[in-house]
Amino acid sequence: MTNTIHTSATSLRQAWEGVKAASPGIRIREAALKLGVSEAELLATTVGDYTTRLEGDWTQLLKQLPSLGRVMSLTRNDGCVLEHKGTFQKIDIMGNAAHAMATVIGPIETRVFFAGWKFGFAVKQQTPNGLQQSIQIFDEAGTAVTKVFLQEAKGNRPGSNQEAFDAIVEAFKAKDQQPTITVTAVKELATRSIDEVDAGALLTDWENMKDTHDFFGMLRRHEVNRLDALYLAEGKFTYQVKKSSLRKVLEDAANQKLPIMIFAGNRGNLQIHQGKVQTIRMMENWLNVLDPDFNMHLREDLVNTTWVVKKPTTEGMVTSIEVFDAKKNLVVQFFGLRKPGIPELEGWRKLIEELSLQEA
Structure with missing residues (x-):
């Protein structure tokens, strides 16, 4: 063997x-x-x-x-x-064994889900x-x-x-140092097809959210795919914009020295940028942030839909831009920099409003 x-x-x-x-x-x-x-x-x-x-x-x-x-x-x-x-x-x-999670705060900020490790x-x-x-x-x-x-x-x-x-x-050196591993398919969370979701009940729950962290639980309760939920909320809490909007958002944030948040990751790790961005560059299909201690590389050719999403909270409405690929995977999210207990930055809201006017 x-x-x-x-x-x-x-x-x-x-x-x-x-x-x-x-x-x-x-x-x-x-x-x-x-x-x-x-x-x-x-x-x-x-x-x-x-x-x-x-x-x-x-x-x-x-x-x-x-x-x-x-x-x-x-x-x-x-x-x-x-x-x-x-x-x-x-x-x-937080938590134990396969359900353990972690928060990492500081110059490197992540949310870790050990079930994916x-x-x-x-x-x-x-x-x-x-x-x-x-x-x-x-x-x-x-x-x-x-x-x-x-x-x-x-x-x-x-x-x-x-x-x-x-x-x-x-x-942490493993006893087994064989040059091969056995991989297995990831078990996806079960979701209903979009026509099976009770849209009215979903939107009622959406309207009654108190915190942005309630969003994932809402999706789980309704067994709805995230992108399908955005389609069901279109015109009330969501609307689509062009993918070229992403470059404008980053360039405007850089020019205005507006601090933003960028979330991107996978099922095992979500990495977060908090702060200003400076150097925005397009290189072939890649939209890049090229700053001394932070880089983002986004493949525009894999962007299928781009959404403005609004979530009610006790501190007021929180507005994000959510980007999806053709397989309904969430690629990246953008927010104005905010902390618990503090309303969303007015500069971020204005930037999104200006974007919406240009898209109209």
């Missing part, structure tokens, strides 16, 4: 080398798609070379990340990538730009959940703590 495993891993690794030879510079995620496997399966073929398989209590691994010092945290889905440079600071774990790897790879070291987490389907990259010292900014990284790798 061991020889069969190694033969399979070797064949896949050789196929990957062939893809890289044909497409120099191709990223592992794109190579995996070409080969019809998951990214985690492809990365596993490098275990014993420059990769170490990790296992253990993921909540405890998360708690160790502040010891790394300054790092780059990356979270993505098919359409959007968020990258923050900084430190992991305040970490709170299945495979872990530590990677120490020589690249054309030098040694790249990271901790990478994947879900049961082998899809990337989050990656944390060590940073070199620059100017007056210290680099990551190498000793802390090595200690984490040693503490």
